[in-house]
Amino acid sequence: MRADAQRNYDRIVEVARLVFREQGYDASLDDIAKRAGVGPGTLYRHFPKRENLLDAVMQSWVDRVNETVDKALTHEGTDRDVLLNWFEQYVALISQHKGGPAKITSAMGNPDSPIMTKCQVLATANRRVIDQLGEHSALRDDVDVIQVCRLVGGVATVADQAGLDADAVRPMLAVLADGLMR
């Protein structure tokens, strides 16, 4: 990639991260291009679809997911406590900007999505937590990891769109944790 192209790419992603956080995932691409100091055509060259831009914005976020799940795996308490704590972290991780939970969760399990690799990171994180559950509180066998992502992501989506805070979300996640363990 030519030096000026690389510079423009980086500036667009940097600005997009800021604007998505300020205005949500439905922010104007024109606005992002303007604030990055490029023409709209340049943005479209690098990111043909809005989701490609989201994918680039989420690149630096992968490390944070892995750090968070590492910490969650060492959490003190019962299996249920560990799972519930992780679900709260999961909701926070996918709720970086308004509209994010819906976009991420609906892409979960779709191999053609531009953000597929990011969904896999989340699915893998979830699997690590579930695999650590003791035999007596293991995951029921009629749901898989993707379903768990969808269930927790569904709660995150509703919370995001209705503007709910963590205190309103916790009991809903508790229902999921209790319902998931056989």
Place this chain on the structure above:
Amino acid sequence: MRADAQRNYDRIVEVARLVFREQGYDASLDDIAKRAGVGPGTLYRHFPKRENLLDAVMQSWVDRVNETVDKALTHEGTDRDVLLNWFEQYVALISQHKGGPAKITSAMGNPDSPIMTKCQVLATANRRVIDQLGEHSALRDDVDVIQVCRLVGGVATVADQAGLDADAVRPMLAVLADGLMR
């Protein structure tokens, strides 16, 4: 209301119901106005916000909700079966058009929403089912009816946006049913 105004109102609602079902809740209002044979200003006079139009479209749907819950209350089986069957009906009821589950569920519990009365119909239907649960399988006391609507609505939202079918939804609703009963 003047006769021609009433006629236009009815035609807009009728067309909107059709178009929402065909194209989803984000369909073009301009298109709806054109197909109803009125100017865009007329649509805006009757329905200042998109949600006001949704509310009018959902008017005839209230009866169906009440009929459905009546039937669900006589469903054979354990409390868990009754609850799970009702949840499936609930998802179907709020999934009449794409984007509907998200809109309805995020309005749940918001007294300022234009579709508030419709949310109350759903909440009341849910309460009736829950109140019928036997004492030993009663609803846990850290969640209320609105939370139940949000949980089931969250699953419906994800299913709607990811294009999941009933077979993929059922196990997720089963998790909720199991997690909700103490």
Place this chain on the structure above:
DNA sequence: ACCTGAACACCGTTCAAGT
């Protein structure tokens, strides 16, 4: 009192011209 439709603003998207 109600309706029409032109007009404006905004946004996504494309592409010919330029470097």
Place this chain on the structure above:
DNA sequence: ACCTGAACACCGTTCAAGT
């Protein structure tokens, strides 16, 4: 090879003129 920005299409929303 990459960028610019004018141009087009589409949509929501308003409002002056009309009945």
